Amino acid sequence: MRALKLLLYTLPIHLASASPEQHVLQPADQHPLAPLDGGQKPLPEHPETFPAFLDALDVLQADYFAIWQGLWPTGIDWTSAVIGTHVSASLSTLSSSFSSLTSSKSKENLVNKYFSQLVASYFGQDAFALRQEAYDDILWVVLGWVESIKFINQHNTLHYKNEGEAWYGTQWIPAFAHRARLFWNLASQGWDTSLCSGGMIWSPWLEPYKNAITNELYIAASISMYLYFPGDENTSPFSIPNTITTPGRHPAKDPKYLAAAVEAYKWLNASNMTDAAGLYVDGYHITGYTSNRSRRSNTRCDARNEMVYTYNQGVLLTGQRGLYEATGARSYLSDGHALIRNVISATGFNNTKAETDKWQGLGRNGIMEESCDAPGYCSQDGQTFKGIFFHHLTAFCARLPDHITTEKEMDKHVLEQIRKWHDKQCASYVPWIRVNARAALGTRDEEGRFGMWWGAPSHHHNIQLPELPDEAVDYRNLGVPAQWKEDGTHKRRGEMGMGETAGQGIGATDLNSRGRGRT
Structure with missing residues (x-):
């Protein structure tokens, strides 16, 4: 399941690069109010890639989604939230690609099929259990339902604008918005200034850990709420401590979301959380921390986990893109492009043959490869990461808006210059994206299931295992170390363990069948 949804991003991106007049990385449109005849273009016709995208989506949902339960039974809470996000974004791709399908009935039926499954997942999602989980788990939920709202608005505008009535899916916006708001409020309780002068802690159930993903998610979710949250009149069912809101009214464009994103971005930038290659490491512990405040002497983030994961390089891209749209500050886009270039370089792209x-x-x-791919011990977490990166790369490189509303009116010529520069930068990534899309397509088995390790060699004797940095703890694949647990009981709900070996071992003919296998 995780490996399949990786392709929901590489395939549409690869498809967009197939036509010279097609805007780079544009299919998963991030601007639902852009009319189809005003610059929004569908995916180009392509004899191979678009059907492969549809097949990947079909296998994902047909094989792994239980419609009667409204969930992906083998997924844990946070990975299921991510899958829902990817399904919503894939629906945006389908909606803007109707010219690639044969008839109006087949088009709408296909969209409604997957949208109905998305609605079912709203009821299948265990919102009560998620409230007791780590802050990053909670923030994945926010991003997921905001993505669904974006799709609904896009589909309604593109195909029902002149129909006299809205698409039926718009009736779900209030419910999705309500859950997104509640979960953002819950997650915001993780912002902590008593340690490290700010930043989100990963989990209230563990020793304090200020990690990259939770802070990147907080930035991305906060700015997404500022840009896309439509408001919420529903005051039920929970009262969140230490929050002040107007009774019965939670407005759109609430400045608290923008302020939270800006503050968190400043903190992350100043946190020294990137390595010599310009990649985000996983996070910081506090040396000598004790929960007894009277005995605490150190409050600095000074014990850095040097582990590098692909998703830590991706989620921030949505935050950077959104912050540009909200403020007009080009520096956010510049930071994002620098990060993307660092990622591409860290995959060995354009290296000499001797180094490949x-x-x-x-x-x-x-x-692109996770360090767990070659040895075959990826957990469900690790199997999800690359798809997350490509989702946020797609969001970052979507068409910039023609107009943005900021405190100061921006000159249209300046905006045009920024758009051209942004498009040029994104176009330069297309060759690398093609390489990854083709490699991923090559891992499919006879049932259409994709493998996790896109660059797997054909023979075992060619395997060269990655060398991890000193002070790197791969807790996302090998489990949370005992010393990180204050009570020794923490484990994500529904997770059977890290690094489990459901598949075959190193002697497997298919290297993608090892470990958890094709899940």
């Missing part, structure tokens, strides 16, 4: 098989930090031979 060598681990470069996030892959080799130009193909």
